[in-house]
Amino acid sequence: MQLIDIGVNLTNSxxxxxxxxxxxxxxxxxxxxxxxxGTSLEGSEQALELCETLDEQGQALFSTAGVHPHDASSWQASSEQRLRALLAQPRVRAVGECGLDFNRDFSPRPQQEKALEAQLALAVESGLPVFLHERDANPRLLAILKTFRDQLSAAVVHCFTGERQALFSYLDLDLHIGITGWICDERRGTHLHELVGNIPQGRLMLESDAPYLLPRTLRPKPKSGRNEPAYLPSVLEEVARHRGERLEATAAHTTACARTFFGLPEIP
Structure with a gap:
């Protein structure tokens, strides 16, 4: 089986x-x-550099480039030009991580919205898909996305942890959904068990969000408590189980979906 991890924070310290x-x-x-x-301009540059350093053949590692809503306060006039240059790099396959986070509000909401709209405009301009973050901001994110959706090539709500209404609102906008180890968390992720089967094939992708969200079903657990892409099979197992699919089938369609979404090369 081949898997693709669509969200790895490899620049994390x-x-x-x-x-x-x-x-x-x-x-x-x-x-x-x-x-x-990529969650900031600096982080996006570092992610791109890691791709080029660790994968000389250009087959295995790719990146996103964008400004996370937590860092939206840093968005300024020069940010657009700097991000546009990153998006022109062949290894960069999506705009983001961008979006809205009304849970922590590390940046004021008006600045979050301004940075998001600017990045969505760049996605339209570049033709690249969008890698979205959303916490406690579903209605507002939907309102902003609707004004851009017809011009966007594609978008994924990464690390989806929401409820049924939010899931179907994103599916109704023809968005993709990323599922992480949150689904493996018996304390807060069990609501995803009945929801994950509603995501159509071709719209579902898997991600670790490493080093965060270590799957709680993983045995043995690493002493570090740090998540890694190598643990993505634990997410696959939980997703396949609750979709009523064979592991091989879930791996095949989520991998094909990710490869199409990000325009990744086939791996023999």
Whole structure:
């Protein structure tokens, strides 16, 4: 089975000096391609650099480029030009992580919305899909997306943790859905068990969101408590079980979906 991890925060300091080993462990676990998440302009540049350093052949590692809503306060006039230059790089396959976070409100909501709208405009301009973040902001995100949706090539709500109404509102907009180890969490993720079967094939993708969201079903658990792409098979198992699918079938359609969404090359 081949898996693709569509959300890896490999620039996180917990991976420092260990990135090559993390990529190798992922490959050994069947995770043949990964999309490294850019959450700031600096982080997006670092993610791109890691792709180029750790994957000289250009087959396994790709990245996104964008400004996370937590960092929306940093958005300024020069940000657009800098992000546009990143989006022109062949390894960069999506705009983001961008979106709205009304849960923590690390940046004022008007600035979050301004940064999101600017990045959606760049996605329209570049033709790249969008890698979206949303927490406690479903109605407002929908309102903004609706004004851009007809011009966007595609968009994925990454690390979906919402309720039924939110899921169907995103599916109604023809958005893709990313599922993480949240579904493996018996304390807060069990509502996803009945929802995940409602996501059509071709719209569902898997992600670790490493180093966050270590699957609580994983045995044995790493002493570090840090998640890695190598643990993505635990997410696959839980998703397949609650969709009533064979592991191989879920792996095949989620991998095909991710490859199409991000325009990734086939791996023999």
């Amino acid at each position: 917990s991976f420092q000096a260990q990135q090559a080993a993390v990529v190798e462990r992922a490959r050994e676990a069947g995770v043949v391609q990964m999309v490294l998440t």
